[in-house]
Amino acid sequence: MKEDSNHIPPGWDYNPATWSQRIPIVILAMVGFFIASYLALYQLDIITNVWEPFFGDGSVTILNSRVSHVLPIPDAALGAFGYLLDAVTGVIGGTGRWKKMPWIVIVFGLAVGPLGFVSVMLVVFQPVLFSAWCTLCLCSAVISIAMIGPAMDEMLASLQYMKRVRRSDASTWKAFWGLQSEIEKVN
Template sequence: MTAKNVPPGWDYNPAAWSQRLPIIILAILGFGIATYLALYQLEIFPTVWEPFFGDGSVTILNSPISHLLPIPDAALGAFGYLLDAVTGAVGGTRRWRSMPWIVIVFGLAVGPLGFVSVLLVVFQPVLFDSWCTLCLASAVISVVMIGPAMDEMLASLQYMKRVKDSDVSTWKAFWGLKSVNEKVK
């Protein structure tokens, strides 16, 4: 971590790899679980692992809610985790100002994905009177990712505020065009 990449008024760089790598690893883990559940929902795997709640996973993964959309909900979750991992990995350690758009897409991907998993956790017992172990594990992962992802988004939002107050184009700064790079601290 080089000092020059620390945002003004901060004590560390939220875009440092030590900050981002744990989130990327969690996203890959979540992607693995969601993919496994999706393959069961697509009937490629005949059974699903459920150590604690008997028929719970079978009930939840075949529920009307899980098949509300054209693709099963776990497949959508897998896509969400993949988006988290990719947008978490793209860009160097000064990306909070060199490419704010990716940091903001990252924050927007992590936040709602976590929120949707919590919603699904509420649906399990309330609508179907069952629990699904791997669905809960996936929800825990997506909730744990929210907090550590938000600091980078905050650094980018503060940077965009400084851009707005300068005479540099907000549009160009948001997309991190080379012509505006380093013009705003």
């Protein structure tokens, strides 16, 4: 508890990097990872059927569409990688990581944000381009959107910290990578 209170950013009421803040996001990312992996297994023809309770052959249409194969690897495989990156960058570092390792928090924020953006784009493509819906793709999109809000407070704390670094006499570059000697120069 004492350690946590030391890591409350100035002008804040709580520390955004505590485990109770981060674990729910990591769990969401892991659920997203499993859903995307399952869909990728179908797209890679490793499994022959895909679960679709509501929209008939909607999932089949979407998962075999030209958009989903526009890249060398199927889009669900890329999504699975994105979720894994979210989970890994969500776990790395202690409860003071917003200032002790700003780089990981900023990579985490950048991983969560664009993944959500791509998910929304894919949700738009389903009905507009293919007149079909895919249940698990929608579930995956809901998860990636739900992760953005809770992840961004930590990102904000790190960005504010980097602003304080820039006005101190510490090296911005070294502080970004979390060198102890530089952290001590910043309030």
